[in-house]
Amino acid sequence: MNLFLLKRFATFIATLIGTSLVVFLVLEVLPGDPALVMLGPDANEDAVAALRDKLGLNQPAVTRYLEWIGGLVTGSFGQSYSYGVSTGELIVERLWVTVPLALMAMLMTVVIALPLGIHAASKHNKAGDVVVMGVSQLGIAIPNFWFGILLILFFAVQLGWASAGGFPGWDEGVLDGISALFLPAIALALVQAAILARFTRSAVLDVLREDFVRTARAKGLTRRAALWGHAVRNALIPVVTIMGLQFSNLLAGTVVIENVFQLPGLGRLVFQAIANRDVPVVRDAVVILAAKVVIINFVVDLLYAWIDPRLKAHDV
Amino acid sequence: MTVAATPSAAPGFAARALRHPSFVAGAVLTGLIVLMALVSYVWTPHPPLEMTVSQRLKPPSEAWWLGTDAFGRDVASLIMAGARNSILVGVVAVGIGMTAGVAFGLYASAKRGWTEEIVMRLSDFVFAFPAILSAVMLTALAGAGTANSIIAIGIFNVPVFARITRAAANSVWAREFVLAARAAGKGGFRITVEHVLPNIVSILVVQATIQFAIAILAEAALSYLGLGTRPPDPSWGRMLNEAQAHIFRSPTLAVFPGIAIALSVLGLNLLGDGLRDLIDPRLARKR
Amino acid sequence: MPLLEVENLTVTLATNRGPGDAVRNVAFALDRGETLGLVGESGCGKSITALALMSLLPERARIAGSIRLDGRELTTLGEDQLCGLRGDRMAMIFQEPMTSLNPVQTIGRQVAEPLILHKGMTRAAARERALDLLDRVGLPNPAARLDQFPHQLSGGQRQRVMIAMALACDPDLLIADEPTTALDVTIQGQILDLILDLVEERGMALLLISHDLGVIAETTQRMMVMYGGSVVEAGPTAEVFARMAHPYTRGLFAARPKLGPATETPLATIAGVVPELADLPPGCPFANRCPLMIPPCNDGLPPPLPMGPDHISRCIRARELVASA
Numbered sequence A: 001m002n003l004f005l006l007k008r009f010a011t012f013i014a015t016l017i018g019t020s021l022v023v024f025l026v027l028e029v030l031p032g033d034p035a036l037v038m039l040g041p042d043a044n045e046d047a048v049a050a051l052r053d054k055l056g057l058n059q060p061a062v063t064r065y066l067e068w069i070g071g072l073v074t075g076s077f078g079q080s081y082s083y084g085v086s087t088g089e090l091i092v093e094r095l096w097v098t099v100p101l102a103l104m105a106m107l108m109t110v111v112i113a114l115p116l117g118i119h120a121a122s123k124h125n126k127a128g129d130v131v132v133m134g135v136s137q138l139g140i141a142i143p144n145f146w147f148g149i150l151l152i153l154f155f156a157v158q159l160g161w162a163s164a165g166g167f168p169g170w171d172e173g174v175l176d177g178i179s180a181l182f183l184p185a186i187a188l189a190l191v192q193a194a195i196l197a198r199f200t201r202s203a204v205l206d207v208l209r210e211d212f213v214r215t216a217r218a219k220g221l222t223r224r225a226a227l228w229g230h231a232v233r234n235a236l237i238p239v240v241t242i243m244g245l246q247f248s249n250l251l252a253g254t255v256v257i258e259n260v261f262q263l264p265g266l267g268r269l270v271f272q273a274i275a276n277r278d279v280p281v282v283r284d285a286v287v288i289l290a291a292k293v294v295i296i297n298f299v300v301d302l303l304y305a306w307i308d309p310r311l312k313a314h315d316v
Numbered sequence B: 001m002t003v004a005a006t007p008s009a010a011p012g013f014a015a016r017a018l019r020h021p022s023f024v025a026g027a028v029l030t031g032l033i034v035l036m037a038l039v040s041y042v043w044t045p046h047p048p049l050e051m052t053v054s055q056r057l058k059p060p061s062e063a064w065w066l067g068t069d070a071f072g073r074d075v076a077s078l079i080m081a082g083a084r085n086s087i088l089v090g091v092v093a094v095g096i097g098m099t100a101g102v103a104f105g106l107y108a109s110a111k112r113g114w115t116e117e118i119v120m121r122l123s124d125f126v127f128a129f130p131a132i133l134s135a136v137m138l139t140a141l142a143g144a145g146t147a148n149s150i151i152a153i154g155i156f157n158v159p160v161f162a163r164i165t166r167a168a169a170n171s172v173w174a175r176e177f178v179l180a181a182r183a184a185g186k187g188g189f190r191i192t193v194e195h196v197l198p199n200i201v202s203i204l205v206v207q208a209t210i211q212f213a214i215a216i217l218a219e220a221a222l223s224y225l226g227l228g229t230r231p232p233d234p235s236w237g238r239m240l241n242e243a244q245a246h247i248f249r250s251p252t253l254a255v256f257p258g259i260a261i262a263l264s265v266l267g268l269n270l271l272g273d274g275l276r277d278l279i280d281p282r283l284a285r286k287r
Numbered sequence C: 001m002p003l004l005e006v007e008n009l010t011v012t013l014a015t016n017r018g019p020g021d022a023v024r025n026v027a028f029a030l031d032r033g034e035t036l037g038l039v040g041e042s043g044c045g046k047s048i049t050a051l052a053l054m055s056l057l058p059e060r061a062r063i064a065g066s067i068r069l070d071g072r073e074l075t076t077l078g079e080d081q082l083c084g085l086r087g088d089r090m091a092m093i094f095q096e097p098m099t100s101l102n103p104v105q106t107i108g109r110q111v112a113e114p115l116i117l118h119k120g121m122t123r124a125a126a127r128e129r130a131l132d133l134l135d136r137v138g139l140p141n142p143a144a145r146l147d148q149f150p151h152q153l154s155g156g157q158r159q160r161v162m163i164a165m166a167l168a169c170d171p172d173l174l175i176a177d178e179p180t181t182a183l184d185v186t187i188q189g190q191i192l193d194l195i196l197d198l199v200e201e202r203g204m205a206l207l208l209i210s211h212d213l214g215v216i217a218e219t220t221q222r223m224m225v226m227y228g229g230s231v232v233e234a235g236p237t238a239e240v241f242a243r244m245a246h247p248y249t250r251g252l253f254a255a256r257p258k259l260g261p262a263t264e265t266p267l268a269t270i271a272g273v274v275p276e277l278a279d280l281p282p283g284c285p286f287a288n289r290c291p292l293m294i295p296p297c298n299d300g301l302p303p304p305l306p307m308g309p310d311h312i313s314r315c316i317r318a319r320e321l322v323a324s325a
């Protein structure tokens, strides 16, 4: 187990170093002078030069990289150019929107997709299966941001039940917060659920062909009992992988939906920070995102070991 | 796309294809979208970029089939012309991704060992990050525009094709006829070109179809964020963005471009699934 | 009345190349305390016959004829009633111990499952009983095994678990489909002895499937030789070995691997291969590989010819064959 954790930790560090290097280089190479962006195109040259000096932009790249990493390691984050606060503070504030949104969307995805996928597999090639497969094929084709717009159109414009976007903040009450995140979560969940349902179906179908399911039937279990008692848990092993991928996509990839619903999430923070060349925010946020992805992969591996007893033996 | 003429032209392939419902539905939908793009070069109901200021935000009517947008442009014409953009970005991005990815994958498979390890770990690294966010960041940094969005989407197709190529090529390398060719003294490059590539083309065609669908979705998302094709060139994603600003006055504006995106993606996915079904049993019988 | 009566059993499977009869016109009877062997090459339809008896055929399979267990017709019985019989009155041990156990459930739970299902036992009581069963089938250290998972057991141990599971509810009929094929030779004997002991101890009927004539000769009272879905020869085991009345049976016998030091002579084999289901000829299925083939062989499936007490052969030249030997 220790070796397992050690390996994991090494991957974690390697990914973070890799990501930080890539981000730093990309920000370095691509055009756009933060000082110039901050002061506007008409700023005079002296002012720009002074600001560059103040921001430390005139130091060599290696020094700046090491200073940045050193800061991250010791927990002292940089200052955002455009917001004037610590990037750490800024990111944490945005995470309070993105993480609940991702959790809600993932929850909806799982609640919709697993029963549908399992149901479709149990009705292989019959009406129930064909309907689920057809609907999910449609679901995959619909861009999630368009579905978000349609939801706004229906619930906000036609019915007037919800606001067309925005986020009141958790201080206004948990219920208000959740209801503001509800439509965006549905928009995110639809496409993911369609993919996950199809994947679950084929995983369950694969397991239903296994010998041990036949053994279960030979014991006298009904088709249904064999499905739920023996097939589903085995089918979850590959399904969990996809769920992990989807969740890391949700945590980092909600930028488009955050724009549709005007939510102050991490994706939009990165998006706006890039537009403002707010370098400290961009690079810290990206490293945080990468860390989240690795952590989720780790949780998925733990889930595996919980579902599949064969894995525990190998890791010790 | 010349689907029927792909190397899967085994005897009876066309006959089986015509009886395969999802293949037929996918081919028809995809064909219609391509046709729409082609027709838009010679004819659209109105010139797509013509603004009729007196006719802003009109609902669908006989004169304006799908209504007009906030500048008084004809939505139907914009959608027709927008198909060109989606297809262009999809074809070029997948083309770039496929060319580079297949080259890496074949190289890794022919060399094995460290080369393979490095190529695969690199592609893992690109994969680890949600593609849409990376594409957003790249285009935001490099500047909005068709070329940059093509590059951003293309980059994320490279590891997809590299992985799939390597896996498929490795299984070809293990087959008897390749062993025979190696025993006959043929080099890695010749074997790759003469034996490996022809045997994995069908798998690549299926994957390309599906990646094409994903590229259309990604392009739409980038354009929606204002990072894709720049105005005035028509683009479905940006039409949705503009529509959202007028959602209370003119709700239908937000509907039609989305339908166009969904139908294109649906068509390509059905086509890909159908192709996979049609090709798979053939592979199974070879075993 | 015999425990199991099978008449005119025909199973039609859907294959890629159209429907094909995996089992053709099979008939036999089996009583409590009796052991019946079913032998034949790979792909001749042994497993499909067994699955037909359990009503566990693959999807889209069609079944014709009659299967009666204790006088009750199984082919028309509802699924609910069949579930009540499976695992309780009739049980099956499968060919592949490595994949026939659920990898994510403990051994104890899997063995206890039929007891809870059919005998209405509580979890605790079923676990108690599972421990006895595991002990009876000779699994070393059974108490510790209850909470282990299949991957922690060897192939032979897993097959013992399968046997314990099949015997849990004291079935009347036990079907063992090549229970030892996947195991080492040394383990094979132990497992067969265990099955025979248990069958005798509980007075069950045993249908033992194998492709190994040696196993059949040692363990069964009566035997059936199957080829291309039909039973080509059947009779008391000693009688069949004494007077083999079908060229296929003789071919199998000549091709069996012999124990002892390797000889210079290569193993004899039967020329040709088992035909695919969709290609089965209307006549004798063995005709295309048969050294004694004459044109009438292709005229239709040969009828069962009586060769002795309870001994039949579906070869139109069976009499000549026996006489010539």
Ligand SMILES: Nc1ncnc2c1ncn2[C@@H]1O[C@H](COP(=O)(O)OP(=O)(O)OP(=O)(O)O)[C@@H](O)[C@H]1O
Pocket (backbone or CB within 6 Å): C013, C014, C015, C022, C040, C041, C042, C043, C044, C045, C046, C047, C048, C049, C058, C095, C211, C276, C277
């Ligand atoms: N699910 C299925 N669908 C179609 N054909 C099948 C199916 N299962 C078995 N068959 C075919 O039915 C025939 C009989 O198969 P069966 O499994 O009964 O053979 P067997 O005698 O048990 O062989 P083995 O010794 O290899 O277990 C074979 O030709 C096989 O290809």
Ligand SMILES: [Mg+2]
Pocket (backbone or CB within 6 Å): C046, C047, C048, C095, C177, C178
């Ligand atoms: Mg078998």
